[in-house]
Amino acid sequence: MSAIDKSKPVGVVGAGAMGRGIVQVFAQSGFDVLVHDANEAAIDSAIATIEKLLERSVSKERITAVEKDAALKRITPVNELSAFKPVQLFVEAASERPDIKKSIFKGVDDLLADDAIRASNTSSISITELAAVTKNPTLFIGMHFFNPVPVMKLVEIVMGLETSDATYDKVHALAEAVGKTPLRANDHPGFVSNRILMPMINEAILCLQDGVATPEAIDGIMQLGMAHPMGPLRLADLIGLDVCYDILNVLHRDLGEDKYSPAPLLRKMVLAGRLGNKTKRGFYEYE
Numbered sequence: 572m573s574a575i576d577k578s579k580p581v582g583v584v585g586a587g588a589m590g591r592g593i594v595q596v597f598a599q600s601g602f603d604v605l606v607h608d609a610n611e612a613a614i615d616s617a618i619a620t621i622e623k624l625l626e627r628s629v630s631k632e633r634i635t636a637v638e639k640d641a642a643l644k645r646i647t648p649v650n651e652l653s654a655f656k657p658v659q660l661f662v663e664a665a666s667e668r669p670d671i672k673k674s675i676f677k678g679v680d681d682l683l684a685d686d687a688i689r690a691s692n693t694s695s696i697s698i699t700e701l702a703a704v705t706k707n708p709t710l711f712i713g714m715h716f717f718n719p720v721p722v723m724k725l726v727e728i729v730m731g732l733e734t735s736d737a738t739y740d741k742v743h744a745l746a747e748a749v750g751k752t753p754l755r756a757n758d759h760p761g762f763v764s765n766r767i768l769m770p771m772i773n774e775a776i777l778c779l780q781d782g783v784a785t786p787e788a789i790d791g792i793m794q795l796g797m798a799h800p801m802g803p804l805r806l807a808d809l810i811g812l813d814v815c816y817d818i819l820n821v822l823h824r825d826l827g828e829d830k831y832s833p834a835p836l837l838r839k840m841v842l843a844g845r846l847g848n849k850t851k852r853g854f855y856e857y858e
């Protein structure tokens with residue numbers, strides 16, 4: 572197992588719902604973190620969210636005020652991708668679009684150290700396909716965190732066709748160093764998590780579309796009957812309905828079965844801009 576080196580920073584691109592959580596857990600675990608987003612407002616909002624969450628942890632006496640300040644000090648927003656040169660691990664958490672992700676990896680590949688690990692937090696895009704745009708795919712891996720990152724224990728580590736065991740060992744150790752439990756999967760559409768979760772969410776949306784029950788009843792049935800901590804519609808709102816739609820489209824295209832085809836109601840909600848928690852309206856309304 573690889574030793575952890577905290578002298579070199581970690582880089583994160585994409586400061587949305589996931590990126591900000593990834594930044595927070597690395598900073599809280601003693602890593603310096605560089606963060607970039609194409610949208611400057613996303614960085615400001617990320618830092619404000621992290622500060623608020625750390626403040627809440629202080630008030631609940633989970634961390635001290637000194638630890639909060641130290642974690643915030645370790646986070647550096649950067650405007651230029653060239654700032655990522657010294658990182659040991661580069662994590663991409665930008666929007667779920669292959670073209671966006673590929674252009675980010677192409678943009679940093681020559682800048683990063685020859686042994687720096689390139690990781691994507693993608694939910695469904697092929698790790699092998701993303702790795703192919705980099706010069707050394709043995710260093711490329713899926714590092715799939717779960718939402719909300721500071722709370723959820725799992726990191727699904729996804730091996731591309733060329734990912735080396737040495738890269739896996741290092742990422743496994745890094746995931747443990749930030750308090751997570753890594754579990755290994757191979758590159759296949761949806762990996763394990765979304766291959767199982769997304770058809771369930773889609774089916775819940777089809778139940779709503781068919782008038783089988785209200786959102787509250789659908790979620791309540793899955794919570795009380797199946798012991799799920801959160802119902803599928805509320806979970807879809809939390810994940811982001813656009814993200815769910817993108818993942819289902821990947822499953823549908825790459826596994827080639829109609830059962831993965833996104834529910835028409837999901838498509839309509841995305842077209843209407845009702846994306847869940849992030850737009851304050853999805854299957855439910857949020858303050």
Ligand code: NAD
Nearest residue numbers: 585587588589608609610613664665666667693694718810
């Ligand atoms: P999001 O929409 O909240 O954030 C995406 C961020 O990427 C935005 O701030 C956007 O400005 C930024 N971005 C877009 N293009 C960029 C570029 N070229 N350079 C830099 N920044 C760019 O999305 P999210 O929910 O945080 O998802 C991010 C990734 O994490 C996706 O691949 C998604 O599939 C994956 N993921 C999401 C969840 C979830 O529950 N939302 C869970 C696991 C994994």
